[in-house]
Amino acid sequence: YYNENTIVYYNGSFIKASEARGNVYDQTLHYGYGVFEGIRSYATESGVQIFKAKEHFERMKYSCEVMNIPYPYNNDELVAISYEVLKRNNLENAYLRPLVSCTPNMSLTKAKGSHLLIAAWEWGAYLGETLLRLKTSPFRRITPASFMVAAKVCGHYVNSILATQEAKDNGFDEALLLDMEGFVAEGPGANIFLEQDNILYTPQLGSILPGITRATVLEICNDLGIEAIEKQISPEEFKGADSAFFCGTAAEVIGIESLDSIPFKKNWKDSLGFLIQKAYKDRVLVKKFKQEVVSV
Ligand code: PMP
DSSP: OOOTTOEEEETTEEEEGGGOOOOTTBHHHHHOOOEEOOEEEEEETTEEEETTHHHHHHHHHHHHHHHTOOOOOOHHHHHHHHHHHHHHTTOSSEEEEEEEEEOBOOSSSOOSOEEEEEEEEOOOOTTOSSOEEEEEOSSOOOOTTTSOTTSOBGGGHHHHHHHHHHHHHTTOSEEEEEOTTSSEEEOSSSEEEEEETTEEEEOOTTSSOOOHHHHHHHHHHHHHTOOEEEOOOOHHHHHTOSEEEEEETTTEEEEEEEETTEEOSSOGGGSHHHHHHHHHHHHHTTOOOOOOOOOO
16 A cells, blocks of 8 residues: 555645654544545546546545534545645556544544545455455444444444455355345445346445445446336345346446355346446546447
């Protein structure tokens, strides 16, 4: 993620990552009370472009608002600063990590102040390029009865880490988390779609992070005339699907081979997910997706 030359933006200036200092009494360090984003940039024909930068910073602002973390930042400026971080590190295809952490406060009260970090590094496809073998996690996804699930809060990722470890310890590639009612929610770091009879389904908002990639996939479906429905999905329904994929900024669009060792019916290359994956790649590279087959 970094070396001795890495530059980050931290609290108003561009400094060496090795010189960025937190405080051991920072509230975020003790309680996971902070928020972050994950954004990607791409080398496109018209130069480096940060995909949906504004949307990510808007979500970061929302996350801070609902968590009562001071957000004295201007999102247009943060977009400009993000491009500068890329430039100073000679990065084109990169992952950007903005983080708003809280200043010292050992009480369980509202944040007293915030630090802002924007770091960037080269990061390949987060879940790899090969089809994933999923395991239903014994850990349930965080519930709206206890957490602000639509905010991207640091502490929420303890649940993600538990689920990922458990899946990998059992020889699977990734976890699938159910919500507290037992319906399909999302992966530890990505939203999920399934295909059934040429229609895509994805869990409705409520117990999931409203993914920016999920929204892009829905836009692509609209453009390509693919029907996409947001609804509650049971694990049984999921297991009977024709195909499935994860989507997220870091993971992009990645196909799923099986759930709990039960393979999906369609070959990935024949699935709607495969079309979406191609269209997503073109969209982030600001290319127009040429639709070859309309399989609706
Ligand atoms: N769900 C979770 C739990 C995530 O961590 C992510 C990654 N941010 C997503 C979904 C996908 O969100 P996005 O498409 O905005 O990256």
